[in-house]
Amino acid sequence: MANHTLSAEPTHSRWNADLLPRLTIDSGDTVHFECQDSSGAQVHPGMTVDAFGSIDRGRIHALTGPVAIHSAMPGDVLQIDVLDLKHKGWGWSSVIPGLGFLKERFAEPFLFHWQLEKEVTRSLAPAIVPLRPFCGIMGVAPAEHGEFRTRPPGVFGGNMDVRELAAGSTLYLPVQQPGALFSCGDAHAAQGDGEVCINGIECPADVTLRFHLHKGQALAGPLVESAPSDETGSSWLVVESSTDTINAARTATDRMVDLLSTNWGFDPVQAYLLCSVAMKLQISQVVNEPMITVSAAIAKSILPQRSLFL
């Protein structure tokens, strides 16, 4: 049950199963990750939109990691408890020509700086936006070897932008490579579903995660147990990414039926009815091309308590 610290530098901006681990830990250990903002510390308070236009976009996502977990193998599940996330009082959001959900309407570059109080920002008055920091990206190295852009999420997690992954939540990922090779970054002090303009409140952050390895457990894709402090209370969220929104929603629903029948003993058709009367469907992100991410959620309060991975 050791505690480790991982400095931000050197970051990495591609998924690559052949990156050497910067740290190797045991199941049960905690790691304090120092995370740069998604630009890799190229954006700074007061930066102009013109200067923003010339940052090196190849460095974007600037992840901290990878961390290897002893004895992790494909077929295992990696549990990541999000213990704490702290922003540093400042963040930014932008409009980048050619990107974003309304790219035709908002075609001009724009850069906005946020002053962050502990729990809210008043920078966009008269709105008072609550802050709920999370990592837009938490993932393990993908199954394929090679160098992959970090924009699209997948079965390995990655750029899911699931805003429920705030402090108090837990993420479960299927290990794809020996050692798992976990990295995180792209911290957002706040983000809506969709992340429609292409950014949340991008910010540097201190991120504390605890890892547990569950040997030989089936998991088809990312699964989240949201925090009890979540506005809707703690939920089980099945996270699915696809190039097609409705396919992501359908696969997430299918996995939720499996989750309910496997773990709570419902007949599959009864689990299907339960989804129909009690499940939520959220579009977590719409901008991480070519993938859309949908989360299907069931409130834990409607079910007897279960630990899904022992």
Added chain:
Amino acid sequence: MANHTLSAEPTHSRWNADLLPRLTIDSGDTVHFECQDSSGAQVHPGMTVDAFGSIDRGRIHALTGPVAIHSAMPGDVLQIDVLDLKHKGWGWSSVIPGLGFLKERFAEPFLFHWQLEKEVTRSLAPAIVPLRPFCGIMGVAPAEHGEFRTRPPGVFGGNMDVRELAAGSTLYLPVQQPGALFSCGDAHAAQGDGEVCINGIECPADVTLRFHLHKGQALAGPLVESAPSDETGSSWLVVESSTDTINAARTATDRMVDLLSTNWGFDPVQAYLLCSVAMKLQISQVVNEPMITVSAAIAKSILPQRSLFL
């Protein structure tokens, strides 16, 4: 400020601007609607799945109405305050071959009866499902003349299946025809986002609605002010239906940018950023072919209070 009561019979099961109003009211009046379940009282407690297979599907949705509102004209906004919804202790959900989000996986007919307590149902033990009755359908007569199936929702409202339309919420609809010609039904004691199996908890219900007419107000499509008792607090929800999920989400986002800039004075690009950091995107229904309904929501707590239609 009169009170009226409208009995369930005769129901109607098509949208048709040429139906004669069963009741004509003034702005400010309240109407108690007696609503049959969506089958038009063909399903009853204890019915077998075999008997269910031979109900007359042409009667489905069995709406109560239409109600004409004096002086309502296209270009006006009809405000519908949902004052109360009471189920009657029983409901049903089904699987119908060829329908539903997982129609390939669940191809066999199935009928389930729910016993409803005041606030929960324990019929699908061990789940305890909270009840939050709402009308799956509230709508005004569409702009086109003719007889239209009630399954697809549209700019006129209709089969939106937006679960936030529970007691305490308000729906705003753009009037399409002289008199507006409002009808409602398809009550659900509970429903998840998506209504994935094709049903919520279908139930007969007593529905109390109060109507206000706002003359000459622009409204591009349905808008909901959810109840303060909503699990996430009261929100503004822009509701959009399209044959394509991502198009529905995009149009809803576009309308939310307009709503924020028109009513709270944000520059459109700042409204876009606000959506990116604070808006939710829910898939309200996926089964009302050929339309998918997406709701984009902003919590009222982050904005100064406004009455959008005066």
